[in-house]
């Protein structure tokens with residue numbers, strides 16, 4: 418008999434994981450404590466923009482015409498407990514308000530609700546990003562006969578479906594051969610395709626996630642630090658990144674200099690990692706992450722200064738600034754800790770008249786920054802602008818016609834905060850193109 422799987426928490430991670438498990442052939446029951454989310458998911462829709470996810474849900478959600486019917490959703494813990502052989506816990510672990518540490522209240526609440534209803538022999542699998550030591554603590558909350566495994570998730574927003582169905586690796590922290598065997602069964606399809614399967618203990622599994630995100634953040638802040646030096650020395654960070662990236666030990670990916678990283682993961686995960694290391698007495702090992710964080714945050718201010726220079730070097734008062742991009746990265750509608758909105762907000766606070774446009778992030782941006790002005794298209798945002806800031810590298814922005822924008826802008830100055838536009842195209846259309854870490858032409 419095929420395993421029955423439950424997924425607890427249906428945010429980015431959970432909704433994608435639930436759909437992927439159904440795609441792999443399992444019967445899946447997803448739970449969320451927010452009834453509106455369950456209603457939406459039950460009709461095959463998601464409360465966020467993630468390419469391919471609604472299509473995958475429509476393929477499997479019970480009740481949708483032509484679906485496999487393998488995926489259902491509920492708000493009932495009893496139903497979850499009675500149904501599941503394997504329970505994946507995918508709830509959110511945000512940064513605590515005003516602190517670096519991670520807020521474990523959703524994870525704790527999920528375990529408290531699951532423990533009394535899980536069947537004897539069930540396996541609970543934690544996927545949320547948690548401070549090292551959490552699995553050990555949480556396993557003690559489960560009743561006799563219900564085991565815990567830790568299985569961190571590495572999916573990226575914008576590629577969530579593909580990353581879940583075709584992961585680079587599957588990492589599991591287990592305490593028994595039975596738990597390992599069950600997880601090999603769950604991941605049988607990717608494992609058969611050759612996906613590496615790393616079996617380890619709880620703390621190592623938890624640390625893999627924290628260290629992977631720290632490494633990625635370090636790579637971005639490293640190239641941004643090089644951008645700062647390039648700016649001072651007249652070098653070109655894009656060429657530098659290309660040249661060092663040819664060294665396979667360094668690798669070309671994640672070396673795009675610009676206004677830095679944001680989102681719901683990298684910033685809060687490196688902070689939570691520092692906080693946890695401090696509790697363990699290992700804070701010295703991670704002091705470099707403080708520098709990574711500060712290089713990253715500094716980029717936003719530097720973008721503001723570049724914009725100030727572009728509008729004459731003094732005040733932003735009376736200046737019109739077009740901001741292209743609101744989300745923290747393209748192909749997502751997520752504006753959490755978005756560098757683009759942070760820059761837009763700073764300029765507005767300094768008196769600039771900022772108009773923002775984003776292909777998918779407008780609704781969330783309006784909610785978070787209701788005082789910014791929003792336009793319905795890139796062209797409308799740029800109309801009358803003294804300077805154009807390119808802050809999220811959507812394909813739509815790369816495909817814009819600099820000629821068309823030039824005809825409506827008040828001044829043809831574009832600042833590329835993501836090093837993603839083609840300088841030649843913009844310069845040929847009469848624009849002054851400036852990018853972070855690169856010399857002015």
Ligand code: UDX
Nearest residue numbers: 570571572573574671672673677678679680682745746
């Ligand atoms: C990240 C990790 O990649 C993923 O493995 C983990 O599971 C969750 O956190 P995500 O937050 O979706 O995923 O975004 P990612 O693609 O990693 O980008 C993070 C930020 O870094 C974005 O703001 C992006 O614009 C920025 N970035 C990325 C750069 O500034 N330069 C780069 O070269 C790459």
